[in-house]
Amino acid sequence: MSLSWIYTKDLKNFIGQKIIYKGWVWNKRSSGKIAFLQLRDGTGFVQGIAEKSTLGEDVFSDIKKIRNESSVIIEGEVQKDDRSPIGVEIIVKKIDILNQPEEDYPISNKEHGIDFLMENRHLWLRSRRQFHILAVRNEIIKAVREFYYNNNFTLIDTPIFTGSIGESAGNTFDIEYFDYGKVYLAQTGQLYLEAACMAHGKVFNLGPTFRAEKSKTRRHLIEFWMNEAEVAYYTHEDNMNLQENLISYIIEKVLERAKEHLIALDRDISKLEKIKAPFPRMTYTQAVEVLQKKGYSIEWGDDLGAEHETELASQYEKPLIVEKYPKNAKAFYMQPDPENPEVVLCDDMLAPEGYGEIIGASERIWEKEILLKRLEESKLPKEEYEWYLDLRKFGSVPHSGFGLGIERTVAWICGLNHIREAIPFARTLYRVYP
CATH class of the missing domain: 2.40.50.140 (Nucleic acid-binding proteins)
Structure with a gap:
């Protein structure tokens, strides 16, 4: 037999x-x-x-x-x-x-420096710790896709090459594209999802994005994966509810299907078991007041840094949603708050335990004249956004969306010290090998 x-x-x-x-x-x-x-x-x-x-x-x-x-x-x-x-x-x-290997395996049971391990990332992936991390990552991505399909979303694959800048021109990789001229590696697929939600109502993507930020923090990668969603007729409030439900579902499914991997990583499961919607919320203005009372040197209008986010989120066992940031601190496409036009209907979701922002979101500007004004204020060329403006000419509706950073989510759920372990082959400021 x-x-x-x-x-x-x-x-x-x-x-x-x-x-x-x-x-x-x-x-x-x-x-x-x-x-x-x-x-x-x-x-x-x-x-x-x-x-x-x-x-x-x-x-x-x-x-x-x-x-x-x-x-x-x-x-x-x-x-x-x-x-x-x-x-x-x-x-x-x-x-x-x-x-039978011709020589001793270079990654032994002894301690190795991080540079050595990253240089041998193609072999380091075989270690027990890395195996468990990427197994959890797989379950996170599986849960993301399930959540959207369970809620009648349509997958839209957004382009990597783009002629329209979604965030900041200073953080893009540009490439000469045949006779067309300069194009950029996508920072986000959001603008294209906005077009698609006018066709399919509820849409999402999942793919690589690129930020040319010269940052060396434990939270940053140059190339990372992002899940984005966009929904026609969704308000700012609808958007925040959707984010809470997505994160709650991811945690639920990871605990259900990958608990043994988390235990192998010495992750405190009890902290994850508390992550269920609804999540605590505060406005940016309230956040600044809290930080000022705690002795931080921050004024209204300043961006929230990593230390600020850590301090705010440390007060809660669940992710914290901070909403309604100053207009001038956020991207051009965010809808002004009708009750206070100096702030926009946006939110950042901050993971607990010091892991920082995992979601950035907003209700989008849906009226053409307001969008034209914001393009001008942001010094962005109108001609490159003609197609985006078309969305406001033909059947425009209020709509909202967000972006979830996969690696930051993996780092938080696994309890990692650095985001470079949350992706198979990290692209950082000084590393593109292997």
């Missing part, structure tokens, strides 16, 4: 049965006539027990010489093991070493 190839995640269902296991040896130790192989296969980690009496002198000698990250195919029997995190181990009956 032929044996079945079983992945680590399913081994608990095959206790007492003989199986085939295909993976890599990420560590080993041997003692006399027995070797303990730490195995991984992309779905988890398990221990293999190799005994000289079972395998014979020659095979056991090869196992004792095996290097970390050798690829192997094993025939073995699944055995219950209460000491194992997954409850089982494999008794090795036969082993085929497909590839």
Whole structure:
């Protein structure tokens, strides 16, 4: 009878049965006539027990010489093991070493500096910690997509090359685009989602975005992934409710499907279990007053820095929504507050535990003349936004949307010290290799 190839995640269902296991040896130790192989296969980690009496002198000698990250195919029997995190181990009956590395694996169990690890990111991804982080990231992205499909949104893939600047011209990468002239790597897909929501009502995207910011903080990447949503006829209040529901759903599903990964990362699960809508809210004006009372040197109109966001959010166990920022501190497309035109109907969602802004959002300007005035005030060329102005000429309606930073969300949920671990291959101010 032929044996079945079983992945680590399913081994608990095959206790007492003989199986085939295909993976890599990420560590080993041997003692006399027995070797303990730490195995991984992309779905988890398990221990293999190799005994000289079972395998014979020659095979056991090869196992004792095996290097970390050798690829192997094993025939073995699944055995219950209460000491194992997954409850089982494999008794090795036969082993085929497909590839034995020519030299010792560079990432050993000893401590390595971050520069070394980033230089070897293509190999560092194989480590247990990185495996668990990216498994959580996968569940976050899965939950994002599910949330929108469950709520009747349509996926719109927005362009990477764009002739229209969505945020700030000073933070763009520009490229010569054949005979067309200069175009930019997208900072956001928002403007295109605004066009699409006039066709489909409720739309979202998920893809890479680029910010040419010379920032070296633990919260910033040059290339990062963003989820954006846009909904026709949604008010500022509708928009904030949508954001709360999205974050609550993401947390719920990650706890449901990836709790073991969070535990492996030593994440305090109890803090995440408290994240359920509704979230606390305050206006920008109230935020400035709170900061001033706490001794911070900040005036109305100043931007909120990382230390300000951390201080504000530290008062709450859930994400904090700060709304209605000064008009001059925000992008040109944000709708002025009819009760106070000096502020706009926008919000930032600040994650607790010092992780800062994870969502930026606003109700959009939907009247052509107001948008023209804001373009002029922002010194942006009207001709590059003719198509965007068209949206205000033909059946314009109030509409709102937001952008969720995937890596910041991953960093917060996993409890990471730096955002560079939240993406497979980080692009930072000084790194584009590997």
